[in-house]
Structure formats: C-alpha cells, structure tokens
Amino acid sequence: MKKLTILILAAAMFAGCVQEQKKETGKTEAEAPAKKQKDVDAQKQLKIAWVQLDSVQANYEYYKQVQDELEKKQANAEATITQKGKSFAAQYQSLQKRAQAGELNQEQYEKEALRLQQAQSNLENLQAKLSMQLQEDAMTRQKALVDTVRAQVKKYAKEKGYDFVLCQNSDINNILYAADVYDVTEEIIAILNKHYKADSKKADNSEEKKDKESK
Secondary structure: OOOOOOHHHHHHHHHHHHHHHHHHHHHHHHOHHHHOOOOHHHHOOOOEEEEEHHHHHHHOHHHHHHHHHHHHHHHHHHHHHHHHHHHHHHHHHHHHHHHHOOOOOHHHHHHHHHHHHHHHHHHHHHHHHHHHHHHHHHHHHHHHHHHHHHHHHHHHHHHHOOOEEEEEOOOOEOOOOOOHHHEOHHHHHHHHHHHHHHHHHHHHHHHHHHHHHHO
C-alpha cells in the first residue's frame, strides 16, 4: 500500500493561496481602465503581508491532528493487509506441502487452488478499497483544512486592512523577496489555534450534553 503523506495538504494550501492571488489579479486586470485613473500615491497605500506555510504546518494544532489521524488509519489498513497476506501465504505453502506429500488428489488440489486464487483476488480488492478510502478521507480533511485556513486568513486580512496575503513554503516559493516586517505567520497561527480550540471545546461540550441526555 502506497504511503499517504500529509504533504498533500500543504500542496493544497499553497495551491489555494496561488488561486486566490490569481483571482485578485484577474479582478485587477478586468478593472484595469478604472485602476489606471488612480495616482501613484494611492498605489503605494496597498498593504501586503505574507505567511510561511511550513510554520503553519508545524504549529497549527488542527493540521497536526489531521496528520496523526491519517497516519493511524494508514497504519491500521497496512496492518490488516499484512495480517491477511501472511494468512494467505501460510495457506498457499500448506497446500504445496500437502500436494507434494501426495495428500491430495488432482480434484482436491484444483479445488483448494481455486479457493486460494479467489482469496488472493479478495485480498487485492481489499487493499485497493482501503487505499481508496484513505485517499478520499485525506481529500475530505484536506478541503476542511484549506477552507479553515483561507477563511481565517481572509477574516484577518479584512480586520488588519491587508489588500494581499501571500504565502510560501520550503518546496515552492512564489515570493522572490519579502521583508520580515510583513511576515504575519505567528499571528495567523495564533488565530488558527484559537479557532481550533474553540471548536474543539464546543464539540466536547456537545458530546458531554448528549451523554447526559442519554443517561
């Protein structure tokens, strides 16, 4: 089973950031005639900030939770396949030994061989099914993660009056240069974790309420 990696989430966040910038650029180009009427001083009033995604991944609690849960699910799926694979191998070896020892006639051997062939096919189907489930789960969690980050960044930008919030990570960098003074990564991480803790607290209270009502 191929190793799933949480880096898919990082790539999605970066892609989402780039897409958001493209949308803003598209708007600028569409409104170009009007924009040209503004003077240079107005253009200098643009407020721009940037976020380091590597730091977000390392310090955002929800991101780490998603990563841990996906890794545990993958480990469980791999353990299931490994266990069933060992069982199949043992049965196959047993069949070969019994055949070599003359314990089975041709009809019995063919019947057992057909059963093992079906078992192998079922194992391959199970592996494909578990792999697909993991990928679908990763994509669902990826969307929730990206949506949360973008929503909080958008809210932060509006509150602080930023016109653009750029993003970069260690693998892909669309920022050739950015002064540290415009780095708002720590503020974004603090906001994300505050939002995550609030949601977690609400979820815990909801579960506690359900438990009390069921009793």
